[in-house]
Amino acid sequence: MSSDQGLLEDLGAFLHGLEVEENASPHTVKAYRTDLSHFGHFLDAWLNGRETDYRGAAPDRQQATTRSEICGSRMVKADDIDTDAVRAWAARMHAASLSPVTIARKLAAVRSYCGWLCRMGTLQNNPARAIRNPKAPQNLPRFLSEPEIQSLLESPADTDLGRRDRAVLELLYATGLRAAELTGLNTTNINLDERTVQVVGKGRKERLIPFGSHATDAIRNYLEIRSSWSNRSDALFLSPNGKRLSTDGLRKLLADHLQNAAINKPATPHAIRHSFATHLLNAGADLRAIQELLGHASLGTTQRYTHVSTTQLKAIYDKAHPRA
Numbered sequence: 001m002s003s004d005q006g007l008l009e010d011l012g013a014f015l016h017g018l019e020v021e022e023n024a025s026p027h028t029v030k031a032y033r034t035d036l037s038h039f040g041h042f043l044d045a046w047l048n049g050r051e052t053d054y055r056g057a058a059p060d061r062q063q064a065t066t067r068s069e070i071c072g073s074r075m076v077k078a079d080d081i082d083t084d085a086v087r088a089w090a091a092r093m094h095a096a097s098l099s100p101v102t103i104a105r106k107l108a109a110v111r112s113y114c115g116w117l118c119r120m121g122t123l124q125n126n127p128a129r130a131i132r133n134p135k136a137p138q139n140l141p142r143f144l145s146e147p148e149i150q151s152l153l154e155s156p157a158d159t160d161l162g163r164r165d166r167a168v169l170e171l172l173y174a175t176g177l178r179a180a181e182l183t184g185l186n187t188t189n190i191n192l193d194e195r196t197v198q199v200v201g202k203g204r205k206e207r208l209i210p211f212g213s214h215a216t217d218a219i220r221n222y223l224e225i226r227s228s229w230s231n232r233s234d235a236l237f238l239s240p241n242g243k244r245l246s247t248d249g250l251r252k253l254l255a256d257h258l259q260n261a262a263i264n265k266p267a268t269p270h271a272i273r274h275s276f277a278t279h280l281l282n283a284g285a286d287l288r289a290i291q292e293l294l295g296h297a298s299l300g301t302t303q304r305y306t307h308v309s310t311t312q313l314k315a316i317y318d319k320a321h322p323r324a
Helices: 007-020 026-047 069-070 081-094 100-121 146-152 160-175 178-182 211-225 248-262 269-282 287-294 299-306 311-320
Strands: 196-200 206-210
Touching: 007 026, 007 100, 007 311, 026 081, 026 311, 069 211, 081 100, 100 146, 146 160, 146 196, 146 269, 160 178, 160 196, 160 269, 178 206, 206 287, 269 287
Parallel strands: none
Antiparallel strands: 196 206
């Protein structure tokens, strides 16, 4: 592969290898495509001395809309990438107030791509390896209390849309699925008789997760009206227009019902996942079992959920300490 080949032309081959050889999930491939396109567009503008944000758009534009606007006067090549360029991109992301976690993910995409270019013989060294990730604050995971979860699950109305929303929320809390995992479910992934859901998670690893009677009843009620929205889609959860519920749609659904339930906390689908893990742990569930349910590769990731409320901590102390 020649270093004269356009950077964005190489991108397709890299993403194909990521999907086929490394078994990356569609969600990961999509994120890498977006991140690397942003970097390529930024790099072209930076090399040509144009003011730009981290996406390659002019500061007074929300985003670039055509290839000519983005790519400027020259074709970016692989050997145009150097450490200064990656550092400048990281600085633009910081200036845009992207979170440390988001910046780290985008830098990881560039490191991975440059590593692939090295293996292909296009680059001699990986220029992105010298750029450190920003230090992320070690925040405890946000979660809702059990009464708040109860209020949330009771929020949907007894309408067709409410049936869907109740099924979504019940299954989300019953299983602790990631947003992309839940919206990626097909009807064939659910076994209502066995009360299990088959999930394809990160790295395309499959796991089978049980769920309870409340989620089962909610899904059965939703399936009674689902066919009126579409008979052609395989997706379990649909929008009323018959298309698969998107992750953005899931976030809006959750935000609407948090407001309906008068829960004044900024919560995302991941906060429901945190709530699932926290409530299981507080009830005495084994940490390794929770690891399996969440699909964590490392127990260390699951150990973030070992936080407990101050009230519970005091209760444990008062019960166990001889001088309490």
